[in-house]
Amino acid sequence: MSNPRPLNPPIDAVAVRLMWDRLVSIVDEATVTQYRTAFSTVVQEANDFACSVMDRRGGTLANSRFGLPSFVATQAVTLRSLLARFDAGEIRDGDVFITNDPWIGTGQVMDLTLLRPIFRDGRLVAFAGSVAHAPDLGGVQRWNTSTDVFEEAIFIPLMKLYEGGSPNRTLLDLIAANTRIPDLTIGDLEAQLAAMRPITSRLVSLMDEYGLESLDPLADDIYVRSETAMRSAIAGIPDATYTGEVVSDGFPDPLDLAKPRDPILIRATVVVAGEEMRVGFAGSSTQQPGSFNSIWTFTEAYTLYGLRLILVPDLPNNAGFYRPISVDCPEGSVVNARFPAATLSRHAVGHQVVDAVYAALAPVLPGAVIAQGGSAPSWDLILMGKDLRGRPFNRLVIINGGSGARAAGDGYTWCFPANISNTPIEILETSVPVLCEEKAVIVDSAGPGRHRGGFGQRISLRARNGFGFSLINARVGHAPQGLLGGQPGRRGRALLDGQEIPPGTDGEVPAGHQLVIETPGGGGMGPVIERDPRRTAIEMEDGLVTASWGSLQSD
């Protein structure tokens, strides 16, 4: 990577503003195109996708403002891998590259990353990228019992889906033949292609308009500005080594479900030295059997996202922010599993790395950090079986917990650090043979504090037809912790006909039987004694908390 250095000749600051805003708008256009033309509910109801524009060297220039933070970061990782594997002569106008290799991508084999080189006057100037969670790529369907990546889906190494504008029929046929729902899977793939198309023409016309021969000077200017902002934020933190830990539920060993589970430890060591920061995860648990390990791409993505969110919020995202930060994920650990580990539940661990980093920084950044939340990891419920008309279905539903409190305010019931919306119950019941008997706030589940966590929720599903399920969840044995005197939120749990089932259960719900999901509440921030009593009074009147809330959980 090039070092930050003064531009020669310097670009006029007004032009940088205009061009930077335009880059953001180009990605926005791609994002709405992908959203609008996608087929699967994973993209459309849950927003499980992202788009970006990257410079020709592998840095992110601009990306979607909503959707999944991890997908943005990993596109650039995939691109750098592409640049390392393919000679310049092999990257041609009209090519589109594709992969679902977790170790150079999103950390999970169900996500398809597409990269499209952008040429102007025969010269490579940039890349467009798009990542989306595919509705089905074959494989086990059950997320908790795979033992290696080969069981989980068709594995697509980084290769060309389009070559010089022509589709790679062999590959497309192979993908279509390896999915249970080719219409949806290929339909979503086409939406990804459609999203990247306008990026090319709009980027070229931007360059024409400003007479740019290369995007690199613009990219460097944006990176240096963003880097400078991040450096000054880091410089505000006293030089020291900070450590933070998350202790969380252990997961099942797919080869021996009865085996006792040890808790998982994620340990973050944050070294602040001047304007730079090193984050390391040495001392974290070793790699677990099954699919419950993060992969370095995913760990790094959420570590950087979590830091950027609290250190330099709001500004449009780009690679410059991350230059002063390095992340070290020891291979063979729970934050970086070795190939060919199973990957489907990688977020069960990966979503929690942010909490370890915040725990480390809480003493020095009390006004910025966020307490542990009930959606780290996100609670994913995969439902499968036959609908009332006898047709097969397979549906991923995210059930959000309470987010952690922060100095600025209470938590909400939504997803953090990922960002996935709920599925309307009326939509769910139209396509899946279940009756939802309750979707309700769990009273008193929010972690008490000066600011409280978000509330967990209870969803009760009664099977109209029998169905199978995979539940990826945690914070069951270990409730989301508060920060700086804030108290923990209520632990989560899942019950099959009233009997609690352990995290990471694959199971069956016969017709007439009931599955209940109770997501965890978020941790509180600061001592509850400092909470505005008027807020508590209102929430007591609303029945969100009872009189014992705040004292119950302090012991």
Next chain:
Amino acid sequence: MKRGERFRVGIDVGGTFTDLAALGNDGQEVMVEKVLTTPGHPWLGIRAGLGRMAARGLDMEQASGVIHGTTLVTNAVIERRGARVGLICTKGFRDVLYFGREFRYDVYDPDLVLPDPLVPRASRREVDERIAADGTVVRPLDTTQARVVIRSLLAEDVESIAICLLHSYHHPQHEIVLKSLVREEHRSIPISVSHEVLPQVREYERASGTALNAYVQPIVHEYLQQLEDGLRALGCRCPLYLMTSSGGTITVDTAVAFPIQLMESGPAAGALVAALIGRQAGHASVVSFDMGGTTAKSCVIQSHRPLINKAPEVARQHRMKKGSGIPVGVPMVDLLEIGAGGGSIAELDPVGLLRVGPRSAGAEPGPACYRLGGQEPTVTDANMVLGLISPDSFLGGSMQLDPEAACLVLTEKIAQPMGLKPVEAGAAIHRVVTDNMAEATRVHAAELNVDLRSYSLVAYGGAGPLHAYGVAERLGLSTVVFPRNAGVLSATGLLAAPLAFEFVRSYPAELDAIDLATVNALLGDLESKARGLLQRSGVSEDITLERTVDMCYSGQRYEVATPLPEPPLTHDSIRALKLIFDVTYESAYGRRLAQLPASCLTWRVRGSGPAADRWWRTPHESAARTGGGSAAEQSPQRTRQVFLPGHGPIECRVIAREALTVASDVRGPSLVEDGSSTIVIPPRAAGVVDPWGNLVVELAASC
């Protein structure tokens, strides 16, 4: 206007001004008025305006219709001035309003805030009942328990009741019983029932819309009563109609029952008039561009009709961030907030780059050049420094502006830190704000799958005409239309709308599983409702019915409005419907996926009366009388040295708009001042005044 002539009156109550327009039924414009809005008591402002019109000879006894648009409903929600609502819902689902969609609308903002639900949790009550998606009654409604719930809410003095049960969009039987129980328990309390207000699938959006309706109902009822009484006292004997957010008109009765349809009533009229201006200028498809003091808005008008947003929001926490507000549910004219207004503040952001908005100086203290205490440079100050705004032509000369003050803050806050000259800083602000508006419009067009390149821009608002040429250039549009009487456009737009009512109902089904009897009964019911309401509103002939269904390929979320074959639907017409959908989808998304199965969701019937804009097709007599000629020849030559962003220092002719007559032509570079704004005509552009008085500018006319 001649004595005894019948006419209609349009009244638009906005945040600052109340605009009134009266139009003779023969199509000749008669009179416009503008008075200050009287917040809290809007009727007072209306009465003052009508009083002025009466003094100019308007006889309200001769009015044949009054059409009203208002921001009252939106403001009541934003200011939280609505009623105490009790919400009754299905057992297990009282927290639907609390959860919303559980989505972080900006992942790079750690301090996101959501609006509090309009109905506090303590006033949300559950009744024991349950109907499944397929209509199976899983649990019958427990009427005894329901009565207890209703009585407890009434005992707590709620002022309005909302009812929203699961799957009622297609299976309303329990809601119907509940409504009658509430009526039995209370003779007059307003009741909003979800299958009537918003019969659409997705429980959060439907509950939100129903609660909103209940929340504003008492306020709207009282206000409309007052308005009707007041108009009657002035001698007015004609019906009063309300403009809906989707650009139709409804009766007072309907407005009182479904006030949610008035959410964006005023701005919708503005979009309609942009469509009308486009029609006059011979452009079927235009983009409206309305830039005022605090915001800029745009709307895409395709084939004379403003596009509709099916998932609008109100009371956003962050103006430009989708997902930060309360879903309204009912369709609204798709007015997009595209950026800052004249009062928006320019500043340097944390990476040392210029940023314009979202902070605004508003009307008070306002831009620095107002000399009302504003200490920060705004877009208006930038335009002042560039010379685009004349210090003595603001608000028709009634307010003197101070260019020195503008230059001072601009120099101190922007030019010096950036190492620029004041005019360069002014040009930078002008360009940033213009670029951002154009980009927001372009992204929105992509979302709507509209290619704007063949569109024309219709520009108005206090700052719109200053930035229109830049926005048009950025979007690749060649024609910009500057309407006459831009200041009262919304009021005239009210008069352009046909009487139209839309009825909708959700019946989700895969195309191959549709029950023909069900769907035909549903369509027949919607149609008779639309016809009945039109007839009660005085339209007996020339009724146009449009039947559509929102369809998608099974599994997709975004539905496409697909025209239905003539009813009754048969197996043949269902087959035809699939083909119609394939073609409609292809024209929207560029690919046909005939092999995929399709699903239907929401069925719509829209009934409309004769298009009111036939009155507008004839040019204005007064304008047509005088001849054309070059504007430069007709008035003494005035010029001003300006710095035109994108063109640099340049000498512009300065022309008063009133000096322009039909067929007058104006060549750039010129500034046309019309009392409320300044039209910038850049070099190489040329404009001509059309028979209606609109100035139509071709941007690259003389190259």
